[in-house]
Amino acid sequence: MTADSPQTRVSAPARLLSIDxxxxxxxxxxxxxAAVVKALAGWGNWPFKSEIDDQLEHVPWEGFxxxxxxxxxxxxxxxxxVPYSIAALRQRQEPNSRIYWRILRRxxxxxxxxxxxxxxxxxxxxxxxxxxxxxxxxxxxxxxAVIVMNVGWRGQLFAIATILLGYWGxxxxxxxPGSSPGDYTxxxxxxxxxxxxxxxxxxxxxxxxxxDNEGLLSTIPAVxxxxxxxxAGQWLRSGKTPVRKLAGLILAGAICLGTGQIWGExxxxxxxxxxSSYVLVAGGWSLILLAFFYGVIDVVGWRGWxxxxxxxxxxxxxxxxxxKFIGFKYTADFLFGGLIARSGSFQPVAAAxxxxxxxxxxxxxxxxxxxxxxx
Numbered sequence: 001m002t003a004d005s006p007q008t009r010v011s012a013p014a015r016l017l018s019i020d021x022x023x024x025x026x027x028x029x030x031x032x033x034a035a036v037v038k039a040l041a042g043w044g045n046w047p048f049k050s051e052i053d054d055q056l057e058h059v060p061w062e063g064f065x066x067x068x069x070x071x072x073x074x075x076x077x078x079x080x081x082v083p084y085s086i087a088a089l090r091q092r093q094e095p096n097s098r099i100y101w102r103i104l105r106r107x108x109x110x111x112x113x114x115x116x117x118x119x120x121x122x123x124x125x126x127x128x129x130x131x132x133x134x135x136x137x138x139x140x141x142x143x144x145a146v147i148v149m150n151v152g153w154r155g156q157l158f159a160i161a162t163i164l165l166g167y168w169g170x171x172x173x174x175x176x177p178g179s180s181p182g183d184y185t186x187x188x189x190x191x192x193x194x195x196x197x198x199x200x201x202x203x204x205x206x207x208x209x210x211x212d213n214e215g216l217l218s219t220i221p222a223v224x225x226x227x228x229x230x231x232a233g234q235w236l237r238s239g240k241t242p243v244r245k246l247a248g249l250i251l252a253g254a255i256c257l258g259t260g261q262i263w264g265e266x267x268x269x270x271x272x273x274x275x276s277s278y279v280l281v282a283g284g285w286s287l288i289l290l291a292f293f294y295g296v297i298d299v300v301g302w303r304g305w306x307x308x309x310x311x312x313x314x315x316x317x318x319x320x321x322x323x324k325f326i327g328f329k330y331t332a333d334f335l336f337g338g339l340i341a342r343s344g345s346f347q348p349v350a351a352a353x354x355x356x357x358x359x360x361x362x363x364x365x366x367x368x369x370x371x372x373x374x375x
Contacts, residue, residue, distance in 0.1 A: 016236060018293040019084075021306040023077045024313030025293070029056075029070055031312065031319050032356030039349040061186060061208075062268045064281055071133065071271075072225045072282035073289065074316070075140055079229025080290070082145050083237055099149065107142035110317075111135050117321050130201030131214040134317075136222055144226035153234055156227050163224040164276035168267050170217070171275075184268050184275075186210050191217040191273050208272050218274040225274075228256075228283040232290055242299045249291035257284030311360065311367045318366070318373045319359055332358045 034056045041049040055066040089099050112120075114134030119127075147159055175181045176193035183189055192211030195203060199216050207213045235248055260269065260280030269278045296302050312319065322328075332354035333340070343350040366372070 016294065016298050017303060017306065017310065018290070018297040019077060019080055019233075019236075020313045021297055021309040022290055022293045022313070023074065023316050024306075024309030024311065025289075026070055026073045026077065027312045027316045027319060028309060029067070031359050032352060034067070035352040036349065036356055039352040043346060043349050058271065061272065062184075062270050064269050064271075064278070068271045068278075069282055069285050072222075072279070073286045075137060075222060075225045076229035076232070076283065076286040076290075078137060078141050079144050079226035080233035080236075082141070082148050082226075082230045083233040086145070086148060087237065096149070100146070103142055103145045103149075107138045110138035110141065113317070113321065114138065117324055126202065128201050129204060129207075129212070131195075131199060131212040131216075133214060134320075136214040136219055139219055140223045140226040143223045144230055147227065148230050148234075153231055156231055156234075160224045160227050160231075163221055163227075164279060167217075167221045168263075168276045171273070172267065184270060184273065186272075189273060191215055211272070213272050218272070221274045221276055221279050224276075224279050225283060228279075229286070232287060236294065246291055246295045246299060249287050249294065253284045253287030253291060255284070256280045256287060260284060308360070311363050314372055315363050315366050319363055322359075322362075328355050328358050 038053060038056055040046075041052045046052065057065065058067050059065050086099065089102070111134070114132040114137075115128070115130070117134055118129045118132050147156060151159070171184070171190055172182045174190055175183065176188060176190045179188035179190070179193070186192070186208055187210055189211070192208075192215070194217050195211035195215035199212055203209070203212050211218075232249065232252075235252075236245055238245070240248070257280070260277045260283075263280065264275075264277035267275055267277045269275060269281055271278055293306075297306050332351070335358065336350070336354040340347055340350045340354060
């Protein structure tokens with residue numbers, strides 16, 4: 001945990017406010033935003049409540065809902081920050097060896113934090129899930145950062161194409177024992193077979209049972225998600241005009257979306273396998289969302305509304321891990337229980353808002369104290 005000035009951190013030339021706000025927007029849905037919206041839809045008996053409920057849940061297997069964007073969007077934002085971080089270190093004339101050490105240290109610490117999140121400290125190694133969200137973030141960050149260190153945007157674009165085409169070729173033409181090439185079912189896909197036989201740790205049924213959501217092979221295309229973010233970050237750091245940057249993000253997003261949807265007809269959009277078509281669809285929406293946040297916050301200059309999300313984004317890893325150790329619902333009931341009990345039919349909404357408010361107020365306190373988790 002380090003103390004940095006939030007004003008300096010978010011307004012320095014090496015960083016855009018929109019990136020921090022987009023990270024916070026992404027985390028908002030995880031830390032309670034989805035629960036609040038669902039509760040509001042139920043309380044108000046919105047005519048499209050069932051559609052909202054669907055969009056705020058993961059697709060069971062094939063397809064794409066809004067909630068299937070949350071994880072790749074976070075990974076995309078991590079990638080977008082990489083060019084800024086490396087440029088800042090090089091501006092301070094840090095040697096490459098020291099930059100590589102920083103990348104390695106962050107990768108190891110984030111991976112270890114993921115193991116802690118998966119109950120490593122219980123020392124029940126037979127039940128330990130080695131794979132996980134933070135572990136995938138760590139691996140993809142580390143690989144993407146090394147690639148950005150060594151090749152320019154053309155090399156990164158080539159790496160993305162190679163990864164996505166190579167992954168498609170692997171799953172389309174190689175078969176798990178007892179299955180056939182191009183088997184993308186839960187039971188027969190190659191990724192699940194590799195996870196069941198070679199992934200350390202326990203595979204839980206809730207992670208589709210036949211493999212892990214963040215398994216071995218499916219981590220390969222996730223690197224491409226981080227690299228898409230890195231390309232976006234480099235584009236925003238370029239000397240282009242703000243309007244041209246905005247147009248470039250929208251155009252790239254549309255191309256990714258269109259290509260992903262077409263490819264999805266042959267290589268299905270499946271989050272659990274992180275298929276190449278899924279990478280492009282999620283990347284397309286990530287680029288368009290970044291364009292929106294960049295256009296409104298950094299181009300037009302409407303920044304006040306973004307503070308709510310910036311507070312969340314400034315300590316995103318903290319608030320992701322914190323529920324494993326802090327009873328936020330208990331705290332919300334303790335602080336607001338009386339008010340919630342007297343809210344009548346609004347009670348489910350009030351309860352969801354209370355939990356979200358407790359989390360946000362803790363993050364606000366950390367922000368005001370200039371305390372940010374650096375891994």
